[in-house]
Amino acid sequence: MKRFTLTACAALSFSAPAFAQQVPNASPDIPVSAQDRFYTSDQFSNTVSVIDPSTNTLLGVIKLGDQTPANLSPLYKGQLLVHGMGFSPDRKTLAVISIGSNSVTFIDTATNAVKHTTYVGRSPHEAFFRPDGREVWVAVRGEDYIQVLDGKTFAPTTRIPVPNGPGMTIFSPNGKYGYVCSSFSPETVVIDTASKKIVGRVKQASPFCPDIAATPDGKQVWLTLKDVGKVMVFDAKPPFAVLKTFDTGAITNHVNIARTKAGQFAYVTVGTENVVKVFRTTDFVQVASIPVGALPHGLWPSGDGSRIYVGLENADAVAAIDTASNTVIATIPIGQGPQGVAYVPGAVPVGEGRANLIPLAQAGMKIQLTLAGTGRSQVTLFDQGQVQILQAAVAGLSPKMPYVLGLSSRADGGGVIQPLAKFMTNPAGGAIVNTLGPLRQIVSDAKGDMRRYLVIASGDPMMPSAVVQVQK
Template structure:
C-alpha cells in the first residue's frame, strides 16, 4: 500500500471540513449555504412595540450597541400630528444582509433600515395592521402580511413601492419562503388555514389546515423539507411537508402562549426551537422524529427567536423582561442576557450586517426604553412570594414617563372564559375589586392583557407615598358582568 503523505492528509481534512461547511446553512437560507461564524460584523435586532425602538446587539460579545428610535412612547404618540412609527413589531432582512425591514402595526408601515449605518432608507405604508415582512430569496420582492385585511402586499425589492397584492383569507399572520425560492408559505391569525403560493406567478397552489385560527409565526427548514408553525391560542406547534401535496406531518402540544419557532442546524442535527410564553421556556425538537430533546428556562414571556449564521447560538427576545437571551445550541444553556427596549416582538440575526466600522451610527442609548417594573400573580392560597418560573401570571409595567403600559402574560385560568384584571385594597384580594381590564382567555386558558395608566405608583412595593392608597393586582372571573372572587393575587 502506498504511504499517505502528511500533505495529502491535510488536504483531505480540509476538503472534508469544506464539504461540512458547504452543507450547514441556517434558516432562512439553504442547507447548501456556508455557515458564517459569529463575529463583530454580525448584528441581532429586536422590534420593540412599547418603546417603538429597534435594539441593535453585537453578538460577538453580547453588548447593546444602541437603539434605533422609530417613534415615541405614549402619550406623545396619541397626538393627531404624530409622525413616528407606532407598535414596532415585525422584522425581516434582505438576502444580501444589507437591509432590515421593520413592520409597525399601529402606523401601517414597513421601515427599511441600512444595516451598516442604521439609517432609515425608506418607509412604505401598506394596509391596516401589517404584521410581518420578508424579502424573497432572490431579493426582488418584499412580502408584507396585512393582518388587518385579506392580502399580502408585494413590494418591489429595490424601490420598496407596492406593485401587487395577493388575496388570501382574512388575517394573514406571517410569511416565509422555501429556500429554493419556489414557494411562499402564509399562515393566518384569523382563519384556520395556511396557504402555499407560487413565487413565479403569485398563484395559490396549496392549503394546510391549521388546528386553530391563530398562527403568529412559521419557519422553513434549510433542507427544504418541512415548515413549522405555531398556534398561540391553543398552545400547539404543527409541521407540514414543504413540498406538494403539503401534507400535515405532526401536531405537538407545546404550551400556553406558544409564540415563535425557528430552525437551527448544528453538529448534532437539525432542530426546531419554540418559544413558550406561559411557561417561560424554549422547547427544542428534532426535525427528523419530532422528539423533544431540551427544555430551556428563560425569562418572562419569550417571543421572537433567530439562529446565528453558524447555528451555534439562538437569540430569544423576552417580551416581559426587556432582555435578549443568547442560547448555546450545543449545550442548550443560556450564556448571556442583554438589556434591550420595551416588549421585544420579532427578532432577527443578520450575519455580516456591518462589513466595516463599528456600526454605531444613528443609534441612541436605551434611556426611558430601559425602565420597567416586574410583578407576578399567584393562584389564591398558594402563598405570595414567587419567581418567574412559579408565577401563574407575569406582569411588566413599561415606563412611558408618568404613565405605564401594563402587560400581563396570564396563564392557569379556565379556557374561553371572561375575567377581570383589577385592583384590590387587600393583599389577599378580599373586598371589592376595581376593574382595570376585561379579557377572555384562549382555549389554553391564557391571555395577553394590556392596560395604560399610572399603575406603578399604586401597586409597586415601596413606590406609594404616605398619602396614597396602596392597592394590589388581582384576577377575578366575571360573574353577571361583575368581578367575582379573585383567583390570582399579586405576589409580595
C-alpha cells in the same frame, strides 16, 4: 463538520453566496463576528435594539417613534407598535413592521439610518424579502392579503388575496413557494411565487398562527398555534400533508430551526413557561427545555448555527443560547417589549456600525410583578414616564372564559375591585392582557391607604365575581 442554520429561502441569482430570511443554508457558514448584528423590534419603546453578538452587548437603539402619551397625538408622525422584522438577501436592508402606524420601515444595516418608509394596509405583522431580493411580501394581518413591494424602490406593486388575517410568510429554500399562515382563519396557504397563485392549502388546528419557519433541507414547514399551545409540521412539497401536530405549552409563540453538528432542531418559545423547547426535526422528540426569562417571543439562529438569540418580551432583554449545550450564555438588556427579531451575518462590512444609534435610557425601565392563585401570571409595567404600559402573561385559568384584571385595596384581593381591563382566555386558559395608566405609583411605590394590589377576577367588569389571582 460544517454547521448550518435555517434558511427561509436560498439565493437564486447571486454570484456570491446570498443569505435570506432565516440565515443561510448555503455554504460557507459565517462564524459569529463583530460584523454581525442581532436586532429586536421593541413594541412599547418603538425602537429597534442593535446587539453586537461577538461581545453580546447592546450598541444602542434606533428610534422609530415616541413613547406614550406623545404617540397618542392626532399629529403624531412617528412609528407606533414596532413589531415585525425581516432583512434582504444581501444583508444590507432591515425591514421593520409597525402595527399601529401600518408601516414598513427600511433601515440601512451599515449605518442604522432609515432610508424609506412604506405605508400599507391595516395592522401588518411581518415583512420578508423574496430569495432573489426582487420583492418584499408583507402579511397584512388586519386584512386579507399579502402586500407585495418592489425590492428596490419599496413601492407597492400588487396584492395577493389570502384567507383573512395572514400572520406571516416564509419561503421555501429554492424560492418556489411562499407559505402563509393565518392569525384569524384556520388555514395556511401555499403560494407559487412565480404566478402568485395559491397552489396548496393546509388546515390549521386553530385559527391563531403568529409564526412559521421552513427547514433548510426543504422538507418541512413548522408553524406555531398561540391560542391552543401547539406546533404543527407539514410537508414542504405537494400535497403539503400534515406530518405532526403536538402540544408545546400555553402561549407558544415563535419557532425557528438550527442545523448543527448534532443535527437539525426546531426551537420553540413557550411564553407561560418562560422556556425555549427544542425538538428534533427527524422524529419530533423534545430534547431540551431551556429556561430563558419572562415571556420569550421571537428567536433567530446565528450564521453558523452555534447560537440562538431570543427576545424576552416581558423582561426587556435578549437571551443568547449556545446550541451545543442548549444553555443560556448571556442575557442582554434592550428596549421595551421585544417582538420580532433578526440575526444578520455581516450586516456591517466595515467599521463599528454605531452611527445613528442612541442610548437605551428610559426605554429599559420596568417593574416586574407576579399574580398567583388559580394559575400564575407574570406582569410587567413598562415605564413611559408618568404612565406605564401593563402587560400580563396570564396562565392557568379556565379556557374560553371572561375575566377582569383590576385593582383591590386589600392585599388578599378582597373588597371592591376597580376594573382595568377585561379579557377572554384562549383554549389553553391563557391570555396576553394590556392596559395603560399611572400604575407603578399605586401598585409598587404607594404606602398605606394609597396602596393597591393587582387582581384577576372571573366575570364581567360591571360585576366581577370571585378573585382567582392576587398580586404577590
